[in-house]
Amino acid sequence: MDELFGLSRFLLTLLIFVPIERLFAARPQKIFRRGLLTDMAFQFVNGWMIMIGVIAVVAMAIVINRSVLPLAVKQAIDGLPYLVQAVLVILIGDLGVYWTHRILHVVPAMWQIHAVHHAVEELDWLAAVHQHPLDVIFMKAGSLFPLFALGFSTEAIGTYILVYSWQAYLVHANVRLNYGLLRYVLVSPEFHHWHHSSEKEARDKNFAGMISFYDWLFGSVYLPKGQKPKTFGVDNPMPSNYLALLVYPFIAWASNKKTTPNRARDERPTRCAD
Numbered sequence: 547m548d549e550l551f552g553l554s555r556f557l558l559t560l561l562i563f564v565p566i567e568r569l570f571a572a573r574p575q576k577i578f579r580r581g582l583l584t585d586m587a588f589q590f591v592n593g594w595m596i597m598i599g600v601i602a603v604v605a606m607a608i609v610i611n612r613s614v615l616p617l618a619v620k621q622a623i624d625g626l627p628y629l630v631q632a633v634l635v636i637l638i639g640d641l642g643v644y645w646t647h648r649i650l651h652v653v654p655a656m657w658q659i660h661a662v663h664h665a666v667e668e669l670d671w672l673a674a675v676h677q678h679p680l681d682v683i684f685m686k687a688g689s690l691f692p693l694f695a696l697g698f699s700t701e702a703i704g705t706y707i708l709v710y711s712w713q714a715y716l717v718h719a720n721v722r723l724n725y726g727l728l729r730y731v732l733v734s735p736e737f738h739h740w741h742h743s744s745e746k747e748a749r750d751k752n753f754a755g756m757i758s759f760y761d762w763l764f765g766s767v768y769l770p771k772g773q774k775p776k777t778f779g780v781d782n783p784m785p786s787n788y789l790a791l792l793v794y795p796f797i798a799w800a801s802n803k804k805t806t807p808n809r810a811r812d813e814r815p816t817r818c819a820d
Contacts, residue, residue: 566719571722581666599679600690615695631699635702637757643755644757664742717735722735731758737758740768740770748768752768
């Protein structure tokens, strides 16, 4: 039950990231910033909905593994050492994250879901959980389905899930970290903060979750030297409370709201009252 609602993880990340953000802040920001209570609602309520979706995704992947995947492929993967499997799992999993994330941006109907995450205007570690459950499930389908379908070990997949979870908190955290040449390989907080920027040049860039090389490879990187993103969020008015954000995509679909996936308007993001 504790794992479902994420209480232990919340307390642990709180103890780790709050002091780090105080010591190495990328920009001045209060601990009790705007939207904090909404993000806590995402943290403690989303779990059971995401769990149901992930179970369905994994179940379908296991069916594919047992009924479709050639025996030779199964044996080849089973024969790989744990460390080799772990590296392959991270590479394959993050490639899935990259493309599902990119789809969430370029397909208008999917953007209505993902816009909930981009509605955050003050980034810190807890902004990582500010996601619609359908958003999380779709991205986990992109990353976990191929891993379970190919039959990688539970230890290797578990390692990937653990690393990715902590990476998600880190890249949203309000911290300054210089990755040096590693920025061409790994996603840093700076790299992902540009993804959340509302500035026109940065929009729909930096989709990778862990391996920034994918953005360099597919031409979607934006990491200007010596600059920092100034504003975050989306252009169209967004709700600010949890329940309103949950129903936002459905209302947008029903009203056929034409919010373009590249958020082409230049004005600063606005929010609507609930």
